[in-house]
Amino acid sequence: MTFNRVVGFAFADAAGARPDIACPNCGFQPWHGQQWVCAPDGCGGHFDTFETRAHCPHCEAQFAWTACPACHVASAHRAWYRTVGAN
Ligand SMILES: [Zn+2]
Numbered sequence: 001m002t003f004n005r006v007v008g009f010a011f012a013d014a015a016g017a018r019p020d021i022a023c024p025n026c027g028f029q030p031w032h033g034q035q036w037v038c039a040p041d042g043c044g045g046h047f048d049t050f051e052t053r054a055h056c057p058h059c060e061a062q063f064a065w066t067a068c069p070a071c072h073v074a075s076a077h078r079a080w081y082r083t084v085g086a087n
C-alpha cells in the first residue's frame with residue numbers, strides 16, 4: 001500500500017539529535033525515537049519514520065510525504081535527508 005503522507009507529532013523521549021535530517025521547510029531536526037503516526041489514511045500506528053524510511057512497520061504502508069511536527073508542513077520524505085557535501 002502507498003499513502004500520501006505520514007503525520008508527525010512531538011514525543012517526550014528525546015534520545016539524541018539527527019544532524020543529517022531536517023525539515024526542508026523550517027529546519028526542525030527530529031530526534032532518534034521520535035514517533036510519527038500512520039495517518040490520515042493509514043493504520044494509526046506509531047513509528048519512527050526516519051528509522052524505517054517512511055515505512056509503517058504495523059501495516060506495511062510506504063509514505064512518500066512526511067509532515068513536520070514543528071511547522072506541520074508535509075515535505076517529500078527524501079527531502080528531509082541532508083547529505084553532507086551534496087548540492
Ligand atoms: Zn518544519
Ligand SMILES: [Zn+2]
Binds near residue numbers: 038043045058060
Ligand atoms: Zn500503518
